[in-house]
Amino acid sequence: xxxxxxxxxxxxxxxxxxxxxxxxxxxxxxxxxxxxxxxxxxxxxxxxxxxxxxxxxxxxxxxxxxxxxxxxxxxxxxxxxxxxxxxxxxxxxxxxxxxxxxxxxxxxxxxxxxxxxxxxxxxxxxxxxxxxxxxxxxxxxxxxxxxxxxxxxxxxxxxxxxxxxxxxxxxxxxxxxxxxxxxxxxxxxxxxxxxxxxxxxxxxxxxxxxxxxxxxxxxxxxxxxxxxxxxxxxxxxxxxxxxxxxxxxxxxxxxxxxxxxxxxxxxxxxxxxxxxxxxxxxxxxxxxxxxxxxxxxxxxxxxxxxxxxxxxxxxxxxxxxxxxxxxxxxxxxxxxxxxxxxxxxxxxxxxxxxxxxxxxxxxxxxxxxxxxxxxxxxxxxxxxxxxxxxxxxxxxxxxxxxxxxxxxxxxxxxxxxxxxxxxxxxxxxxxxxxxxxxxxxxxxxxxxxxxxxxx
Amino acid sequence: xxxxxxxxxxxxxxxxxxxxxxxxxxxxxxxxxxxxxxxxxxxxxxxxxxxxxxxxxxxxxxxxxxxxxxxxxxxxxxxxxxxxxxxxxxxxxxxxxxxxxxxxxxxxxxxxxxxxxxxxxxxxxxxxxxxxxxxxxxxxxxxxxxxxxxxxxxxxxxxxxxxxxxxxxxxxxxxxxxxxxxxxxxxxxxxxxxxxxxxxxxxxxxxxxxxxxxxxxxxxxxxxxxxxxxxxxxxxxxxxxxxxxxxxxxxxxxxxxxxxxxxxxxxxxxxxxxxxxxxxxxxxxxxxxxxxxxxxxxxxxxxxxxxxxxxxxxxxxxxxxxxxxxxxxxxxxxxxxxxxxxxxxxxxxx
Numbered sequence: 040x041x042x043x044x045x046x047x048x049x050x051x052x053x054x055x056x057x058x059x060x061x062x063x064x065x066x067x068x069x070x071x072x073x074x075x076x077x078x079x080x081x082x083x084x085x086x087x088x089x090x091x092x093x094x095x096x097x098x099x100x101x102x103x104x105x106x107x108x109x110x111x112x113x114x115x116x117x118x119x120x121x122x123x124x125x126x127x128x129x130x131x132x133x134x135x136x137x138x139x140x141x142x143x144x145x146x147x148x149x150x151x152x153x154x155x156x157x158x159x160x161x162x163x164x165x166x167x168x169x170x171x172x173x174x175x176x177x178x179x180x181x182x183x184x185x186x187x188x189x190x191x192x193x194x195x196x197x198x199x200x201x202x203x204x205x206x207x208x209x210x211x212x213x214x215x216x217x218x219x220x221x222x223x224x225x226x227x228x229x230x231x232x233x234x235x236x237x238x239x240x241x242x243x244x245x246x247x248x249x250x251x252x253x254x255x256x257x258x259x260x261x262x263x264x265x266x267x268x269x270x271x272x273x274x275x276x277x278x279x280x281x282x283x284x285x286x287x288x289x290x291x292x293x294x295x296x297x298x299x300x301x302x303x304x305x306x307x308x309x310x311x312x313x314x315x316x317x318x319x320x321x322x323x324x325x326x327x328x329x330x331x332x333x334x335x336x337x338x339x340x341x342x343x344x345x346x347x348x349x350x351x352x353x354x355x356x357x358x359x360x361x362x363x364x365x366x367x368x369x370x371x372x373x374x375x376x377x378x379x380x381x382x383x384x385x386x387x388x389x390x391x392x393x394x395x396x397x398x399x400x401x402x403x404x405x406x407x408x409x410x411x412x413x414x415x416x417x418x419x420x421x422x423x424x425x426x427x428x429x430x431x432x433x434x435x436x437x438x439x440x441x442x443x444x445x446x447x448x449x450x451x452x453x454x455x456x457x458x459x460x461x462x463x464x465x466x467x468x469x470x471x472x473x474x475x476x477x478x479x480x481x482x483x484x485x486x487x488x489x490x491x492x493x494x
Numbered sequence: 495x496x497x498x499x500x501x502x503x504x505x506x507x508x509x510x511x512x513x514x515x516x517x518x519x520x521x522x523x524x525x526x527x528x529x530x531x532x533x534x535x536x537x538x539x540x541x542x543x544x545x546x547x548x549x550x551x552x553x554x555x556x557x558x559x560x561x562x563x564x565x566x567x568x569x570x571x572x573x574x575x576x577x578x579x580x581x582x583x584x585x586x587x588x589x590x591x592x593x594x595x596x597x598x599x600x601x602x603x604x605x606x607x608x609x610x611x612x613x614x615x616x617x618x619x620x621x622x623x624x625x626x627x628x629x630x631x632x633x634x635x636x637x638x639x640x641x642x643x644x645x646x647x648x649x650x651x652x653x654x655x656x657x658x659x660x661x662x663x664x665x666x667x668x669x670x671x672x673x674x675x676x677x678x679x680x681x682x683x684x685x686x687x688x689x690x691x692x693x694x695x696x697x698x699x700x701x702x703x704x705x706x707x708x709x710x711x712x713x714x715x716x717x718x719x720x721x722x723x724x725x726x727x728x729x730x731x732x733x734x735x736x737x738x739x740x741x742x743x744x745x746x747x748x749x750x751x752x753x754x755x756x757x758x759x760x761x762x763x764x765x766x767x768x769x770x771x772x773x774x775x776x777x778x779x780x781x782x783x784x785x786x787x788x789x790x791x792x793x794x795x796x797x798x799x800x801x802x803x804x805x806x807x808x809x810x811x812x813x814x815x816x817x818x819x820x821x822x823x824x825x826x827x828x829x830x831x832x833x834x835x836x837x838x839x840x841x842x843x844x
Contacts, residue, residue, distance in 0.1 A: 328507065331507055331511065332507075332510070332511045332514055334827075335508070335511040335515070335820075335823060335824055335827060336511075336515055336518075336820070337515075337816070337819050337820055337823050339785055339786075340785070340800065340815070340816050340819055341518075341816075343785070343800070343801075343804050344519065344522050344523065344804070344812065344816070345522065347804055347807070348522045348523060348526065349522075420666075420667050424667075424669045427669060428669060428671065428786045431669075431671060431786060431789075432785070432786060432789060432801060432804075433805070434804070446672065446675070449675070450675065450790065454675075455675045455676070455678040455679040455682075455683065455690070456678060456679075456682060456683055456690040457683070458679060458683040458684070460679060463672075463675050463676065463679060464676070466672075467668065467669065467672035467673075467675070467676070470667075470668075470669060470672065471664075471667045471668045471669075471672075474666075474667030474668075475663070475664065475667045478663050478666065478667055479663070482663065
């Protein structure tokens with residue numbers, strides 16, 4: 040152990056390339072975390088396990104940017120909720136029309152489409168849905184009256200592409216197509232070329248009209264979902280969740296777990312070890328025996344039993360991780376304090392009658408700080424991977440979307456054997472990047488504290 | 495301190511640790527265990543009575559019948575000693591005594607492949623498979639690690655050294671089980687070379703079972719070795735770098751002794767104590783630390799047994815497996831300590 044001032048450590052640290060690399064990754068991660076926590080409402084991570092929130096999203100959709108590398112473009116999942124709204128009254132009839140424009144430029148048919156709306160009306164309005172295709176053909180999908188209501192009430196409904204009425208209407212117009220369309224699903228007909236069963240590229244317009252005999256006639260909520268196989272920057276999982284949301288929320292959670300566990304266990308270990316070493320004799324012996332006991336406990340089986348029997352809350356888990364984290368550091372801190380306490384200035388301080396606590400905090404602990412920082416940095420990845428491992432086994436806190444949790448879900452749904460790489464790769468890469476940032480910092484600090492390794 | 499006393503104190507500490515571990519395990523699962531045992535008694539009594547309709551017919555009212563059943567249950571609980579809470583000294587003592595001599599009782603849900611529900615038999619069936627996979631992996635890892643570490647440590651700062659060090663740092667931050675998922679993705683989805691599930695489909699009595707097991711073992715083995723050897727090499731490298739700066743090595747160098755000879759005989763010999771210690775620890779760690787990896791690859795060993803026992807809360811299996819894992823861990827710590835003392839005489843004379 041050498042006596043290096045903090046100033047020197049700082050200078051040395053910023054000279055080392057991997058130290059700077061580690062710090063920059065960490066700054067990016069912290070920045071991401073702060074952005075996530077500040078920008079998105081805190082409630083969003085609670086919605087992670089709420090299936091209702093994700094109902095409009097596609098199942099296991101590949102990330103959209105994959106289309107950049109493919110010659111055959113995969114249809115993107117579109118959620119359209121800003122229609123062009125028109126409202127007309129002519130004589131006794133009022134017409135509300137919503138128009139959705141879709142630029143369909145893919146080499147495969149969409150999975151399905153859903154029109155979700157809630158209308159405010161009285162009487163029995165007529166609802167019509169038409170599609171105007173790029174080649175000018177207009178297909179009538181639906182023309183039906185809505186349930187009668189005598190007062191002004193709100194009616195919500197979802198119209199699916201699989202509805203029989205749509206298929207029936209399309210069958211009536213099958214003479215526009217040169218191939219037999221009887222066995223095809225409705226989206227396969229609507230988005231097909233007329234001469235061959237191939238996707239027709241171009242701008243489609245979905246036209247929704249509601250006719251009513253009186254003027255009170257509105258569609259306050261209107262949303263058209265064109266079901267595709269690609270969605271978002273990170274794709275979605277089996278439960279239709281947007282993986283980008285989970286990955287982003289995972290960052291602050293991982294940093295929280297890693298840093299809290301590392302800092303707390305290093306502090307505990309330092310105090311414990313220094314105290315044992317400083318007091319020496321019987322105290323030292325007893326404390327080190329206890330240390331041996333904890334050291335010999337098999338950590339992972341115990342963590343598993345603890346999380347099953349006591350609680351799997353993320354905060355309790357942090358506590359359990361600390362219980363097993365401080366042991367190694369205590370051993371090193373003890374042997375370091377054994378060396379320091381026989382130095383002249385400590386002896387002198389003792390002779391002057393200073394209190395033990397003061398000697399420990401003023402003279403011994405500061406000497407160990409460089410080592411402490413290095414060990415904090417080195418223990419962070421271990422804490423993160425252990426938590427991820429526990430979550431992966433399904434023993435984590437299910438209410439928080441940690442990276443381990445995402446991988447657990449991926450494994451449950453057999454993502455690797457089904458080839459759903461976008462579900463497996465990003466969480467692991469995030470774990471590794473976060474780990475690497477701290478390992479880099481720790482290594483840079485370590486080679487300053489132990490100059491022997493550097494050469 | 496003489497060697498005998500050193501060994502004796504270590505042994506006593508180890509035994510104490512073993513007892514404490516057992517105690518903690520029992521304390522954690524005890525109350526659950528109690529409930530399960532009592533439910534078992536109730537179930538047993540009721541099923542015995544329903545099997546024999548003559549007993550039920552001999553009662554005139556439902557209340558009378560119920561009180562008879564209750565008294566039967568109470569009697570059974572009393573004979574089994576369950577009327578005392580699990581934390582009473584007698585029961586804990588008895589449980590620990592039984593466990594100490596490997597009597598774990600019968601599993602609640604899990605069975606071995608041959609159908610036995612005796613916890614000892616289940617564990618004896620799974621343990622060899624874990625040893626086969628993880629101990630093989632650990633040995634391969636340490637051999638590669640030691641040579642690579644010695645090579646890069648003797649040429650600190652060279653290209654090999656930098657590649658080894660950066661590989662070590664990068665590979666250590668990936669969780670093994672995640673790499674396992676990727677390997678399954680690459681080798682059983684993209685290129686269908688290895689099976690995704692590592693459990694052989696044929697029964698263990700089949701003569702081809704061993705071959706099938708070895709084939710299923712390849713993918714997990716490659717994964718574990720790939721992730722493991724980097725940090726080993728890095729560790730050995732750091733020891734060697736330290737030793738290569740010692741005076742006696744520099745003296746050897748100036749005498750003109752062959753560089754290879756210096757590294758592989760003198761330097762490695764001096765680095766042996768910590769290396770042997772770590773080897774002993776990782777060999778035993780390989781037995782228990784494999785829970786997640788075995789779960790990913792579905793390897794039918796101790797780790798998966800443990801995981802399955804946890805998911806269905808099969809307490810006798812949990813206690814048994816924890817005990818066995820702790821025993822192995824303690825033995826290896828003990829062996830590591832002894833070896834350290836053997837290689838480094840300073841420990842004994844201190």
